[in-house]
Amino acid sequence: MESRAKLFGHPIHPMLIPFPLGLLTTSLVFDVVYLLTGNGKWSEIAFWMIAAGVIGGLAAAVFGLIDWLAIPSGTRAKSVGLWHGAGNVIVVLLFAVSWLLRMDAPGEPGAIPIVLSLVGVALAGLTGWLGGELVDRMGVGVDDGAHLNSPSGLSGRPASEGSSGARRGERR
Numbered sequence: 512m513e514s515r516a517k518l519f520g521h522p523i524h525p526m527l528i529p530f531p532l533g534l535l536t537t538s539l540v541f542d543v544v545y546l547l548t549g550n551g552k553w554s555e556i557a558f559w560m561i562a563a564g565v566i567g568g569l570a571a572a573v574f575g576l577i578d579w580l581a582i583p584s585g586t587r588a589k590s591v592g593l594w595h596g597a598g599n600v601i602v603v604l605l606f607a608v609s610w611l612l613r614m615d616a617p618g619e620p621g622a623i624p625i626v627l628s629l630v631g632v633a634l635a636g637l638t639g640w641l642g643g644e645l646v647d648r649m650g651v652g653v654d655d656g657a658h659l660n661s662p663s664g665l666s667g668r669p670a671s672e673g674s675s676g677a678r679r680g681e682r683r
Contacts, residue, residue, distance in 0.1 A: 520664020527571035534564030551618025558617035598638035605631035
């Protein structure tokens with residue numbers, strides 16, 4: 512099932528998700544460094560990474576929703592997509608609350624914001640796995656007829672073009 516939201520022939524949602532996932536996960540790493548060193552600069556960096564990650568997560572969610580709406584009702588993919596999306600909304604909310612709780616003292620966040628970030632990263636691992644299930648097992652966001660010798664997404668030609676023998680990895 513092809514993605515509905517594309518840029519230069521590729522789905523937008525998977526292009527955007529590495530940014531919030533990386534920023535939010537790394538913010539937790541910097542919080543751990545803060546806890547180990549006591550240096551508030553690390554938690555200040557985490558504060559700004561969370562802000563950028565939440566904004567990026569909201570942007571990725573828009574395109575994920577567009578793709579989810581195109582999945583046929585009554586399918587396993589629709590259900591898995593719902594859990595994936597709802598879980599990621601919770602991830603963004605956990606980090607948004609963590610960020611708000613840090614606002615008055617980003618260099619000394621306290622335990623609750625860090626725990627919220629930890630729970631958010633753990634949940635992001637699960638929702639990321641669900642996203643992989645959608646793409647790798649169910650083919651959501653994959654061009655119809657995709658194969659090892661598909662033409663470039665920039666060509667404007669369908670992925671199925673030139674598929675003779677290509678699905679088996681044969682040379683053309």
